[in-house]
Amino acid sequence: MAVRLKFQTTDSQEIELAKRYWAMDEEGTYLERVADLLPFREINQASMVAKFVRQICTAYDENQICPKCDGQIQIGGRAEAKKSLQHSYLPCEDCQKLQQEEKQKQEAKERAELEAKLAPHITRAREMTISYSELPDDAVLILQAIHALVGPRLTQGAFSLGDCEGLTPQGTGGLIDRLYKQDILQDDPSAAEPGTYYLQEGALWFSKASARYFLPPDPDLGGSQAALNTLLDRKLSNSVALTDLWLDHAVTDVMCYLEYQCDVHNHVLDAADIEKIKATVRHGMRKYSVAQMWFIMWKVTRDAAALASRSYYNSETAAATIPNKIRKQLEIADQGTEPRNEWTRPEPHITGSLGMEFYSHFGLDEYSRGTEALAMFDRLDGKDSSDVDLHALAAAFMKTTLEKERALFALGAFAEMVRAGLTTEDALKEAIDRNPGLFQ
Ligand SMILES: [Zn+2]
Incomplete structure (x- = not known):
């Protein structure tokens, strides 16, 4: 017989049943059909026999060798026995148990290493402050846009990249990364999903997709609504x-x-x-x-x-x-x-x-021309884009267009700029800039 049995029963009838169940000839063909073993006590269905035999004895297939310890592999029913000697794909139960224990030990060790690396990172993130009044205008505008998506979680809680998908037409557009690299936004390991942080060659890494970010509090105002308001009400001028x-x-x-x-x-x-x-x-x-x-x-x-x-x-x-x-x-x-x-x-x-x-x-949107947008930003600085004498410019505008008999066209161009919201001076400059042919 190619199957070795280890009995958990001393009942001779049960031992006899198990032996008959597993009995085979030299070619591995079973000597009796399972149905022929029935009835046995209250068992009268063939499908119940294997289950009962498993309860009263453990069967090891002498044809299946554990790749780890060369021991025999435990099998649970006739179909699992092999007819010729071979190495099993999976190790025996004892070796699997050992492997499992080894794996758990390794995981526990890696968890401990990760936690040791994470602890100072968490402390640093919690103790970090950032002066809101010193944040540059572009960062403030991005933070305002993030606030529009995540609300007070910006400073009181944490948010993910997924929460900021609506930041630009192309998702976050790299803006969260940009503020993170500038040390303005911080990541919060304690708010992230398990598995977000990992060690690679001793260095701490995290997956951006599941990381959680936040804006550290202001050193004077904390992370309160009042602090947030200083960001939201900032007069932008850079x-x-x-x-x-x-x-x-x-x-x-x-x-x-x-x-x-x-x-x-x-x-x-x-x-x-x-x-x-x-x-x-x-x-x-x-x-x-x-x-x-x-x-x-x-x-x-x-x-x-x-x-x-x-x-x-x-x-x-x-x-x-x-x-x-x-x-x-x-x-x-x-x-x-x-x-x-x-x-x-x-x-x-x-x-x-x-x-x-x-x-x-x-007031900028997809229809705002670059020239207008850039001139508008220039004006925020209080810079005057030119020292041109406006009176002289206006006089030249009218004189040239009259001479060229293009007065109506010139007035139309000027009116268009005024309707677009420019001041009289800017409308004049734009009308001239855009129609160079008129003034040559
Ligand atoms: Zn083994």
Whole structure:
């Protein structure tokens, strides 16, 4: 018999039943059918026999060897016995138990190491303070946008990246990371899900997706509503920081649209091309509006799709023309043919809470031209963009347009700027800047 039995009973009838159940010839064929062993006492179903036999004896298959200790493997029923000698895939029960204990010990050791590393990190995060009044304007505007999404959890609690998905048209847009790297936002291990923090080669790491972030309290005002109000009521005036953040936001808003158009036309852009496009778009945003850029993105992706169907192009070479096509469109625009500015925001493409902060503070949206936005930020600093004598400028404006018999056009251009909300002086400067042909 290739099955060794270890009895837990001394009842001779039960021992006899177990022996008959497991009895086999040299080829491993069982000598009796299970049904032939019945009835046995109250058991009269074949399906119950194996279960009963398991209760009264343990069976080891002499044909199955444990890969760890070379011992025999315990089996629970006829189908599990092997007809020829082989190593079992799984170790025997004793070895599995040992492995399990070993694994638990190792895990406990790793947990202890992790906790030892985490403890000072938690203490540092809890003791950290940050002076709200010294935070730069761009960070304050981002914090206001985060507050619009997570409310008081910004300072009293913690929030995740997932909570901030509505920050920009492209999720968090890297803004949480940006504040974290600037040591403004902190991570809170005690609020994170288990498994978020781990050790790798002795260093502490965490998964951003499940980490929890918070803004440390102000050293004087704490994390109270009053402290938060100083952030929410901040008068923003740093033109350099705000211009940079506006350009970042505008680029995200344009790239989101480009991504959508690329999906529509099955264009796949490589990482290097995306970086090139971002740089071009960022430069273009100093002059044009997001909506004008959307129009350009719409046009170039459609043109590239038309190219892809030509015999000497494929989808890859056609997509690779997109960065240059964008530059070309901007050159055409710079030479005087302004792109359309009434392109509509697609339904699933949100402005995001940062964009809404720009709108509520400065009235900026996708239709705001870069020139206007940048001039507006410049004015926040109290800087006058030029020392031009306004009286002389106004006189020259009227004289030149009268001489060229373009008075109505010039007044129309001026009125358009006033209607867009510019002051008399700025409207005059813009009307001149935008129509250089009129004054040459
Ligand atoms: Zn073993």
